[in-house]
Amino acid sequence: MLPRAASRFLSLSLLALAVVGAGQTARAADSTVADALSSQVRKVFEDRRSAVVKVRSSDSLGIRFGSGFFADPTGLIFTHAGIVIKADAVNVMFGGRDLPARVLVADERSGIAILKVDAPTSSIPIGDSGKVTMATPLILIGYPEDLDASPSFGIVGSLDKKHLGRYFSTTHIRANLPVSRGEGGAPVLNLDGEVVGILVGRVDAGAACHILPIRAAEKVRSDLVRFGELRPAWVGVEVEDAPEPLGGSTAKVGALNPETPASRSGLEPGDILLKIGSTPITTSEDVIDAAFFLTAGDNAEIEILRGGTKQSLSVRPALHPLARGQEMQATVLPDETLHLD
Amino acid sequence: MTPEENLLKLLRLKRHEQPPPGYFDDFVAEFRDRQRAELMQLSLREIIWERICDFLQPFQVPRLAYATVAAVAVAASVAIIARPSPQLSGGLASTRQPMSLTAPQPVMIGNSVPVSMASTSSPSVHYVLPTQPANYASPRSF
Structure with a gap:
């Protein structure tokens, strides 16, 4: 039987050890979660970056740059309508190649455009934007300004029907996800690497952004495939x-x-x-x-x-x-x- | 006696009037108390202004100089605030700006501002990501 003082000392020591151990375990768990998230973002980026393109258009006023992505292996590209509207020539850059692209449709109502290049390509699978809710993690892959493609990570903040007192053509996803000029038209993916939206606008200086749900973009593509034109x-x-x-x-x-x-x-x-x-x-x-x-x-x-x-x-x-x-x-x-x- | 004579008589009496005994015993203390009370009634602005005037008095600066300096400061402030800022045009159709090798001007296309316009020989470059959505629908009809 231990003396009372010794047993008290032993209990306190065990308690302190338990607390420290719990803290270490929590920190280890946090770093494990962070590592897993970082690893997943990196994996999605490496898997999908080959299907993300830089779009360049030119007209008498200058040159416009943006981002886009292949929605299917036949060279169909979703991008931002503002890049290609009234452009004289449109080119798409990916994998070291620079190919001319045809503008199939530039829809001002949704803010997106559909291009076509004559080449087999990789593509990003289409996800379900209906499953996107607040705090859903999102990954954007785009070409900011004159820089190379890079990922951006954030979460869904809200589903917005209007902004600054004016209504969108359809509900947009608002994400707390840093964006830069030049990334208009970039794909926004879930953690499974499926595209759930297209970047169409930034909020204020770019700390947040508005995303057109992929379901709305698919409606535009569906009209194009069925009728050769949009049918609002x-x-x-x-x-x-x-x-x-x-x-x-x-x-x-x-x-x-x-x-x-x-x-x-x-x-x-x-x-x-x-x-x-x-x-x-x-x-x-x-x-x-x-x-x-x-x-x-x-x-x-x-x-x-x-x-x-x-x-x-x-x-x-x-x-x-x-x-x-x-x-x-x-x-x-x-x-x-x-x-x- | 006429009113004038009564007045003269009263004034002669006043000339010999004396304060009561002990009037001057606490005169200095009472004077300082009155002075302190008057000072307490002054606002902070008045006290500061009085101290500034006391400080500047030995420099023999004409009063008009203060007003002149203040007027010049106000005029300069108004001129700086009212100076028009450089305008950026909006829309695809009105993006032409005079080009200059020494002072590059930004060109607006849509709702975004391009990165730069470096020289007269290179075309303007614009990286697209607008701040306003493409379309504003009305919720009141379909």
């Missing part, structure tokens, strides 16, 4: 805010523009909008996303609440009035074949 939809419904939610929605049909699909659809002023196409509606702001993913000429189901009863109406949207005057349409020749993965 127009139904002709003016939306108001209901004073209180009905059926979980405050979006109310305010008025129907005459001689539009809305006037022939069976919709009536006062109908509460519950779903447009595949997009659930809870507020009038949700209408923006719903409208973006409608296609002119494709039937869409609109679910409404009228007099306490749910109804489903079918409507065939027309081509958006602004699209009819758009200069930026596809330049795909009828015999061109574009492939969707």
